[in-house]
Amino acid sequence: MDKDKCLIIWLHELNKDDPMVAGKKCCHLGEMLQAKLPVPPGFALTLKAYETFLQDSGAKKIILGILEKHKHELVNDLSKFDEISSYIMNEVILNKEMPAELKETVDIYYKQLCDTCGCVDAPVAVRSSGPVSMPGQFDTFLNIRGYDNLVQNIIKVWASSFNARSMAYRLQHNMAVENSPIGVAVLKMANARSSGVMFTLDPINGDPSRIFIEGSWGLGESLVSGQVNPDKFVLDKVTLEIKQKTICDKAVELVRNPQGNVITRDVPPEKREVACLSDREILELARIGKHIEKHYGVAQDIEWAIDEDLIFPHNIIILQTRQESIWTKKTKEPVSSAVKGNPTEFIARGLMQGIKLQ
Amino acid sequence: MTKKRSFSSPHDVPQVPGTEGWERMYPYYYTFTTEDKEMQDYENKAFWYYDGLHYPEPMYPFDLLWDEAWYMALSQNNSRIFSIPASMGIDHRIINGYLYISPVGVDDPVVIEQRVADFMKRAGHYYQNWDQLYGQWKDKVNDLIKTVENMEIKDLPELEDESVVFEGKGMSSGFELVRKYNELINYGLEAWQYHFEFLNLGYAAYVILADFSKKIFPGMDDRTLAKMVGGVDVILFKPDENLRELAKLAIKLGVQDQIKKAEKLDDALTALKGSEKGQQWIDAFEDAKYPWFFMSTGTGWYHDHWTWFDKIEIPFNNIKNYIDMLEKGETIDRPVEKVKETKKQLVEEYTALIDNEDDKAQFQQLLAVAQTCFPYVEDHNFYIEHWFHGVFWNKMRELGKIFVNHGFFNDVEEIWYLNRYELEQALYDLVTSWATGVKPRGPSYWRAEIDWRKDVIEKFRQFSPPPAVGQTPEVVNEPFTIMLWGITTESVNQWLDASSIAPEDITELKGFPASSGSVEGIARVIRSPEQLHELQDGEILIASTTSPSWTPVFNKIGAAITDVGGIMSHAAIVCREYGLPAVVGTGLASSTIKTGQKLRVDGDKGLITLLK
Numbered sequence: 022m023d024k025d026k027c028l029i030i031w032l033h034e035l036n037k038d039d040p041m042v043a044g045k046k047c048c049h050l051g052e053m054l055q056a057k058l059p060v061p062p063g064f065a066l067t068l069k070a071y072e073t074f075l076q077d078s079g080a081k082k083i084i085l086g087i088l089e090k091h092k093h094e095l096v097n098d099l100s101k102f103d104e105i106s107s108y109i110m111n112e113v114i115l116n117k118e119m120p121a122e123l124k125e126t127v128d129i130y131y132k133q134l135c136d137t138c139g140c141v142d143a144p145v146a147v148r149s150s151g152p153v154s155m156p157g158q159f160d161t162f163l164n165i166r167g168y169d170n171l172v173q174n175i176i177k178v179w180a181s182s183f184n185a186r187s188m189a190y191r192l193q194h195n196m197a198v199e200n201s202p203i204g205v206a207v208l209k210m211a212n213a214r215s216s217g218v219m220f221t222l223d224p225i226n227g228d229p230s231r232i233f234i235e236g237s238w239g240l241g242e243s244l245v246s247g248q249v250n251p252d253k254f255v256l257d258k259v260t261l262e263i264k265q266k267t268i269c270d271k272a273v274e275l276v277r278n279p280q281g282n283v284i285t286r287d288v289p290p291e292k293r294e295v296a297c298l299s300d301r302e303i304l305e306l307a308r309i310g311k312h313i314e315k316h317y318g319v320a321q322d323i324e325w326a327i328d329e330d331l332i333f334p335h336n337i338i339i340l341q342t343r344q345e346s347i348w349t350k351k352t353k354e355p356v357s358s359a360v361k362g363n364p365t366e367f368i369a370r371g372l373m374q375g376i377k378l379q
Numbered sequence: 380m381t382k383k384r385s386f387s388s389p390h391d392v393p394q395v396p397g398t399e400g401w402e403r404m405y406p407y408y409y410t411f412t413t414e415d416k417e418m419q420d421y422e423n424k425a426f427w428y429y430d431g432l433h434y435p436e437p438m439y440p441f442d443l444l445w446d447e448a449w450y451m452a453l454s455q456n457n458s459r460i461f462s463i464p465a466s467m468g469i470d471h472r473i474i475n476g477y478l479y480i481s482p483v484g485v486d487d488p489v490v491i492e493q494r495v496a497d498f499m500k501r502a503g504h505y506y507q508n509w510d511q512l513y514g515q516w517k518d519k520v521n522d523l524i525k526t527v528e529n530m531e532i533k534d535l536p537e538l539e540d541e542s543v544v545f546e547g548k549g550m551s552s553g554f555e556l557v558r559k560y561n562e563l564i565n566y567g568l569e570a571w572q573y574h575f576e577f578l579n580l581g582y583a584a585y586v587i588l589a590d591f592s593k594k595i596f597p598g599m600d601d602r603t604l605a606k607m608v609g610g611v612d613v614i615l616f617k618p619d620e621n622l623r624e625l626a627k628l629a630i631k632l633g634v635q636d637q638i639k640k641a642e643k644l645d646d647a648l649t650a651l652k653g654s655e656k657g658q659q660w661i662d663a664f665e666d667a668k669y670p671w672f673f674m675s676t677g678t679g680w681y682h683d684h685w686t687w688f689d690k691i692e693i694p695f696n697n698i699k700n701y702i703d704m705l706e707k708g709e710t711i712d713r714p715v716e717k718v719k720e721t722k723k724q725l726v727e728e729y730t731a732l733i734d735n736e737d738d739k740a741q742f743q744q745l746l747a748v749a750q751t752c753f754p755y756v757e758d759h760n761f762y763i764e765h766w767f768h769g770v771f772w773n774k775m776r777e778l779g780k781i782f783v784n785h786g787f788f789n790d791v792e793e794i795w796y797l798n799r800y801e802l803e804q805a806l807y808d809l810v811t812s813w814a815t816g817v818k819p820r821g822p823s824y825w826r827a828e829i830d831w832r833k834d835v836i837e838k839f840r841q842f843s844p845p846p847a848v849g850q851t852p853e854v855v856n857e858p859f860t861i862m863l864w865g866i867t868t869e870s871v872n873q874w875l876d877a878s879s880i881a882p883e884d885i886t887e888l889k890g891f892p893a894s895s896g897s898v899e900g901i902a903r904v905i906r907s908p909e910q911l912h913e914l915q916d917g918e919i920l921i922a923s924t925t926s927p928s929w930t931p932v933f934n935k936i937g938a939a940i941t942d943v944g945g946i947m948s949h950a951a952i953v954c955r956e957y958g959l960p961a962v963v964g965t966g967l968a969s970s971t972i973k974t975g976q977k978l979r980v981d982g983d984k985g986l987i988t989l990l991k
Binding site: 223226227228229230231255257258259260262263264265353355356357363364365366367368369370371372373374 | 464465495584587590721729733737748
């Protein structure tokens with residue numbers, strides 16, 4: 022199969038060498054599926070689909086015109102971004118139709134996904150997937166149900182490649198402002214009882230022998246947006262012993278109302294100070310984290326959820342994983358640099374320095 | 380700048396009323412100075428902590444011998460033999476009968492640098508030739524123990540044997556007895572010279588490995604590291620293993636009922652003698668004894684830490700207990716395979732987590748050195764504190780009998796109320812009175828003094844020794860202080876905090892997290908091995924310290940807490956092996972917690988919560 026020519030592709034057909042097919046997130050998800058990790062099933066709209074849409078709908082031409090006209094203003098006045106970005110997104114992109122052929126393919130893939138999940142109009146997450154890592158730049162839309170909504174939200178993700186912060190980012194980093202193809206991942210939504218993040222090292226000190234988990238009730242966005250002080254769990258990565266548990270008072274959670282919209286609601290008082298993960302869930306999650314790190318060969322930053330509709334251990338869902346971005350990129354001063362080779366000398370020097378008491 | 384916190388001055392600890400003059404029970408160099416200003420100044424600035432790990436009870440004058448032995452032996456190996464760069468020895472004092480110690484550092488950077496060069500040459504030789512030197516050590520120590528075992532301590536004859544005359548010996552039994560006493564004391568000191576031949580280096584290797592590992596894995600705890608370094612075939616487990624084997628053999632031979640029915644070992648032996656199978660078990664029992672029944676019921680540091688040979692019903696009851704467990708279908712074997720597997724997994728996976736190649740190589744080398752050293756660290760206690768001491772205490776009792784025969788003491792066990800110098804004098808008094816035919820001074824002098832000393836030591840028992848006196852140092856370089864006594868910023872601060880709270884107001888105690896896990900249960904404070912049978916299933920064992928002969932009770936307890944000890948203390952080692960939570964080095968647990976109290980023990984945080 023020539024992946025470069027596809028407009029849509031199943032996530033499990035992608036692997037880590039495919040960031041230019043449908044963006045990094047999609048190829049990660051594909052790789053995770055291939056590694057038998059508990060990732061929700063789904064498909065991806067490729068970079069080529071993005072380009073086909075902008076080209077065929079005529080949007081690309083209009084955008085180029087606008088940017089050419091306002092180029093100098095943009096360089097000199099960053100506040101202009103909001104205005105121009107809003108115009109490109111709302112007036113240009115969101116007004117365009119998805120090309121018919123592409124739209125039909127989305128229909129076929131979505132139907133098949135619904136079949137896999139065993140439901141009609143399966144709720145999906147529509148996530149952006151850039152070919153280079155720019156966390157948080159583009160928009161993601163959750164709990165999208167039904168074919169028409171899906172098509173509209175895919176276009177919304179595409180439009181977000183022209184949101185103000187991503188345009189500003191491209192300009193600041195000398196990237197082409199007018200062109201930023203992104204992929205879109207369409208994934209079955211987990212019905213999240215709890216969700217959070219997991220690092221396969223200790224984010225506080227970089228200790229590679231630790232797994233660090235944060236989580237709270239409901240959907241994960243409350244964590245990202247800092248509405249809730251999450252529970253924290255620290256494990257020994259080698260022995261998978263739980264070393265530390267900090268249970269916080271979690272006052273609110275994000276959940277979906279019957280209409281499928283995400284709302285913030287108060288956590289019932291009896292649940293507020295209860296751990297959002299059971300011990301066996303913590304252990305299973307850590308085991309998966311260890312497996313993911315081993316697969317990628319580098320410490321990972323992982324988003325997870327516990328699906329209320331499923332039974333342990335199948336209820337643990339990995340939403341996303343990427344290389345941990347702080348410690349794995351630091352050049353660490355080797356501890357052994359002072360003395361090499363001879364352990365006796367190392368012991369002598371160590372004893373000389375002593376162990377600090379105060 | 381943070382204010383430096385201090386403990387009270389060692390000179391300001393109040394006397395226990397009615398014990399005035401206690402200092403004369405011990406050598407003069409054990410008391411805090413009053414006559415020397417310069418010395419007093421040093422004593423006030425030093426950090427003295429109570430060595431409850433070895434001395435949960437006040438010192439008997441004679442038992443101080445082992446303290447004198449290691450006062451010198453540990454210190455000289457740091458200071459004069461291996462040239463540990465920044466530390467000299469460990470100084471000792473006594474306050475109200477309790478032993479306090481203080482690490483002595485080297486301050487001059489030039490001197491430290493010179494010491495590094497010597498250390499590398501000398502310690503390097505030991506690290507590189509460890510196994511061969513340790514082989515030599517075992518031979519030396521075996522010979523020494525055999526020599527003491529073969530010493531004959533005989534009372535003095537009315538008239539010397541004719542052989543003294545006809546063989547032209549030219550010396551008397553009186554002189555020989557004095558000489559034997561001095562030899563015995565010197566053999567004791569010699570045993571402790573060997574005790575420290577490898578120990579300082581073993582601890583140094585571990586301490587530096589731990590420090591290195593924590594720089595790479597800041598969250599790594601000593602429990603994990605100890606599992607990577609610790610041996611599997613540890614000698615201290617061997618005596619207990621023999622008992623398990625004897626239990627299995629009893630069932631295999633079908634003689635278990637005769638053993639279970641017997642109240643005492645002798646009853647069992649009588650019952651078993653009748654049959655071939657029974658005789659087979661008796662033979663196996665006899666074979667299993669030597670030297671393993673020199674296992675002490677305590678740590679071996681005190682004269683009343685009897686060995687299994689002395690208290691034969693203890694191992695016998697353990698055998699019966701194991702038979703019961705086997706009949707109930709329980710496993711009694713140590714989880715040896717699991718320990719080995721865990722060790723292998725930990726070493727492989729932790730090593731793989733180090734991404735810098737130089738660090739990885741250094742970690743592997745330091746780990747290898749520590750692993751080489753560890754069999755010694757784990758095994759030496761059996762040779763010295765259990766076997767040697769077990770033989771030694773009983774030789775002293777033979778001497779005690781002679782004193783009783785000559786009216787010096789009412790009872791053999793009064794010998795421990797004289798220190799080793801006084802005993803030499805008393806013995807000289809005894810032999811000269813024998814020689815002259817004049818009645819000795821000893822009985823009138825010592826009987827009254829011994830009565831007074833018994834009373835003083837009883838009064839000392841009512842005194843709670845403060846965990847530390849003097850000033851806290853900024854850095855500790857002395858390997859034993861860090862590893863064996865577990866002196867850390869946390870422990871020192873905990874002591875400082877606790878000294879300002881009344882014991883009844885304490886709701887939480889912190890100690891060294893020695894073995895993972897968390898459990899709630901009922902406390903059982905154990906003050907002597909005789910009380911061990913009181914422990915009920917699932918109870919939390921609380922003791923000043925535990926000893927290897929307590930190992931069988933770890934099968935039934937829920938967790939262990941000790942006052943004193945670090946990651947390598949006995950309770951810590953056994954709990955890790957049995958997967959029980961343990962908090963050690965709490966300083967205060969056995970004096971604060973009462974039997975029957977409900978507790979939560981968190982072996983990961985080193986936290987004990989006293990529940991209402």
